[in-house]
Amino acid sequence: EVQLVESGGGLVQPGRSLSLSCAASGFTFSDYNMAWVRQAPKKGLEWVATISYDGTNTYYRDSVKGRFTISRDNAKSTLYLQMDSLRSEDTATYYCARHVMDAWGQGASVTVSS
Amino acid sequence: DVVLTQTPPTLSATIGQSVSISCRSSQSLLDSDGDTYLNWLLQRPGQSPQLLIYSVSNLESGVPNRFSGSGSETDFTLKISGVEAEDLGVYYCMQATHAPLTFGSGTKLEIK
Numbered sequence: 209e210v211q212l213v214e215s216g217g218g219l220v221q222p223g224r225s226l227s228l229s230c231a232a233s234g235f236t237f238s239d240y241n242m243a244w245v246r247q248a249p250k251k252g253l254e255w256v257a258t259i260s261y262d263g264t265n266t267y268y269r270d271s272v273k274g275r276f277t278i279s280r281d282n283a284k285s286t287l288y289l290q291m292d293s294l295r296s297e298d299t300a301t302y303y304c305a306r307h308v309m310d311a312w313g314q315g316a317s318v319t320v321s322s
Numbered sequence: 323d324v325v326l327t328q329t330p331p332t333l334s335a336t337i338g339q340s341v342s343i344s345c346r347s348s349q350s351l352l353d354s355d356g357d358t359y360l361n362w363l364l365q366r367p368g369q370s371p372q373l374l375i376y377s378v379s380n381l382e383s384g385v386p387n388r389f390s391g392s393g394s395e396t397d398f399t400l401k402i403s404g405v406e407a408e409d410l411g412v413y414y415c416m417q418a419t420h421a422p423l424t425f426g427s428g429t430k431l432e433i434k
Contacts, residue, residue: 312370
């Protein structure tokens, strides 16, 4: 069974950093491009970032470029999202997903507030 | 960025009724490789999204065949032939033909 389990969410002050992890199991992690998608409270889905299967290529939405870093450790089957200089508008549930969007984690809640 | 416009924003249906959701794209979603990367997802209340349909009309494994997708270029439709209670939630179209990947604003399906 394909499983994606996020961790690391929480409450953080504006301007501070937070790191999310996503542990994958049930499939060959290193075969898949992976993504982070977020959903602000009561809002729709918004793609955040994607990383290629081997980690050599990364892509970001404009609003997080230079602040967020997506990475992966294929030996640990784990996806990461390092979020720096957080803003209130980054408040959302963050989902990790296979880039083809056929598997999603349960989500990690991130609240940016003073 | 590609804008996906979904209509209607809200849909109310009785059990057994057939319904359709429209997704219109601001650009053609036909890729240079010949595929059209338009997917449909369902997010049930309190749950993560799940993939229903990929590449316009291909049913994801395990998804009931009352769901079907059609369309081309810029106009796409998701049809549910005989709504069941478990179908309530928010339906999203999404495109992966053009970077960045984008989602429609969602259609909320309510059961009468």
